[in-house]
Amino acid sequence: MKLEAAVDDLMGTLCADLERLARIPSIAFPGFPAEPVLEAHDLLVELLRGAGVPTVERLDLPDTSPVIYGEIPPPTPDAPTVLLYGHYDVQPPGDESLWESPPFEPTPLEGTEAGLRARGIADDKSNIIAHLGMLRAYGGRPPVGIKIVVEGQEEYGSAFDDYPPSDPERFACDAMVIADLGNLRPGTPTLTTALRGACEVVVEVRTLDEPRHSGEFGGAAPDALLVLLKALATLHDVHGDVAVEGLRREDWSGTSYTEDEFRELAGVVDGVPLVGSGSLGERLWTGPAITVIGLDAPGVEHAASAVVPYARAKLNLRFHPHQDAKEAQNRLVEHLRSLTPFGVHLTVTPGDTGPGYEAATGGPAYRAARAALKEAWGKDASFVATGGSIPLVNGLAKAAPGAEVLLFGAQNSMCNLHAPNERVLFSELRNTVVAMAAFVREYADGFAATDVTAQGGTGESRA
Ligand SMILES: [Zn+2]
Incomplete structure (x- = not known):
């Protein structure tokens, strides 16, 4: 007292x-x-x-x-x-x-x-x-x-x-x-x-020298943006859990938010469910998360009717506090390099890492x-x-x-x-x-x- x-x-x-x-x-x-x-x-x-x-x-x-x-x-x-x-x-x-x-x-x-x-x-x-x-x-x-x-x-x-x-x-x-x-x-x-630790990875796709008329070429000329989106779609399973092999995920035994509390903090729009399964502690702290933090593609406002020749995305990976930063990053890099959506190879460049x-x-x-x-x-x-x-x-x-x-x-x-x-x-x-x-x-x-x-x-x- x-x-x-x-x-x-x-x-x-x-x-x-x-x-x-x-x-x-x-x-x-x-x-x-x-x-x-x-x-x-x-x-x-x-x-x-x-x-x-x-x-x-x-x-x-x-x-x-x-x-x-x-x-x-x-x-x-x-x-x-x-x-x-x-x-x-x-x-x-x-x-x-x-x-x-x-x-x-x-x-x-x-x-x-x-x-x-x-x-x-x-x-x-x-x-x-x-x-x-x-x-x-x-x-x-x-x-x-x-x-x-x-x-x-x-x-x-x-x-x-x-x-x-x-x-x-x-x-x-x-x-x-x-x-x-x-x-x-x-x-x-x-x-x-x-x-959690953090790292970044950039993934790029080049399919054509330059944009081509979507009416004349679409259907056979590969669309770089679609290739990229198909690759990005493999990062999570149907529930929204990360589907990249080798990223550590464990139970969280401490306290966490209630779902309502988290929805309010995150500002999740009414009617939109949270993604992933397991406790919030596991999803937020002892499991991995992959976010697409940037995407280079033609904007909607100035979109031409053309097949997109090039697209690029920057990914942010958050990983288990104990997982080695380089190892976690390599898992994501290897996952992306193993993909060939429509037979197209991706260029994958590892970026910064920070340990957990x-x-x-x-x-x-x-x-x-x-x-x-x-x-x-x-x-x-x-x-x-x-x-x-x-x-x-x-x-x-x-x-x-x-x-x-x-x-x-x-x-x-x-x-x-x-x-x-x-x-x-x-x-x-x-x-x-x-x-x-x-x-x-x-x-x-x-x-x-x-x-x-x-x-x-x-x-x-x-x-
Ligand atoms: Zn501070």
């Missing part, structure tokens, strides 16, 4: 700081000014120093917004060190006419739930404020050593994604809290334990986090996975291979991340601060009683 009261006292200042931070359009994408990004950086450095972080450094990498690195030494030699992660850059606001209030003017939410609407207010500025709240709750002297890493170019990507393994000492820790996500839904405390991730959940940091989330929300934590990747997680896990990796935070799936009208709820932010503060306390207590060398950061599976 003492901790909760302390956090309640801090909430006014924390919300004011969040508002200040969210007013800064810190968009680290090409074509956007760099000054606001630096302004957000400077404000955060000031806030961290004010919260009692004695050492705050600036890490400059090529073509990368400055990374903030801060350290609070462990209070005793045997106390564990926790690395806190967040990012201060935000997505561009997109079409501003779709926003109910200007994206960089934090605006109170209408309705019963108190909160704020602004770009980046949830992703990820809410979580930086949660870290700050934890530090303030302990007057800058938490019961664990702290390393805090706040990057400024997460949304666009940067050289920092691959940097941590080259500087392992800096990132060495016993546990890390990657706070760039949050709860399955408001009020449901959630630990995200797995991330799955956390080991049996260690002392997980035990502490479960207790902390229960303390904050009053119910047991749910385990979920996510389809979206956080590239830095793998880099950090490589740099600190023995560390437990925890993913939780103040966002939730109703926050409109990367979409118009992004928002955060004060109740979720408050509970996240309580959870972070309770986590370091529980972890410090439990750590003393545990054999440190018995902790494993990777390898153990729960899904």
Whole structure:
């Protein structure tokens, strides 16, 4: 109760700081000014120093917004060190006419739930404020050593994604809290334990030198678009499940969305069924998904009556957290190369790959986090996975291979991340601060009683 009261006292200042931070359009994408990004950086450095972080450094990498690195030494030699992660850059606001209030003017939410609407207010500025709240709750002297890493170019990507393994000492820790996500839904405390991997593949078909009159040539001259569509149609079976051999698919044993909840989140049009079979967790997190994300073919508006000579599609494959990225990509490439619709061969080009991730959940940091989330929300934590990747997680896990990796935070799936009208709820932010503060306390207590060398950061599976 003492901790909760302390956090309640801090909430006014924390919300004011969040508002200040969210007013800064810190968009680290090409074509956007760099000054606001630096302004957000400077404000955060000031806030961290004010919260009692004695050492705050600036890490400059090529073509990368400055990374903030801060350290609070462990209070005793045997106390564990926790690395806190967040990012201060935000997505561009997109079409501003779709926003109910200007994206960089934090605006109170209408309705019963108190909160704020602004770009980046949830992703990820809410979580930086949660870290700050934890530090303030302990007057800058938490019961664990702290390393805090706040990057400024997460949304666009940067050289920092691959940097941590080259500087392992800096990132060495016993546990890390990657706070760039949050709860399955408001009020449901959630630990995200797995991330699907992702890769891209481009498939092309050339059948004619150029378009030919469909009346004179159609019927014998092969239509490149039809060839491509026949190939794409083999990627799924009649139920909508992925039909490519060798892509891992397993039961998901954690929590997931209800079907109604998912339909609403995805904005599925009335009367349209969901695709695939099995639980939603399996379809979304521990099974593969293939999406056609781009298609080059003549547009309907300017369509000529001609046989299409060339067509191209870009596919995005999401795969099981444990499957090797190259292996998964090869399965899709081989599947496509084996096809000859109407006897025509396809040109298949593998693109980028990003590995998946799955956390080991049996260690002392997980035990502490479960207790902390229960303390904050009053119910047991749910385990979920996510389809979206956080590239830095793998880099950090490589740099600190023995560390437990925890993913939780103040966002939730109703926050409109990367979409118009992004928002955060004060109740979720408050509970996240309580959870972070309770986590370091529980972890410090439990750590003393545990054999440190018995902790494993990777390898153990729960899904
Ligand atoms: Zn984010």
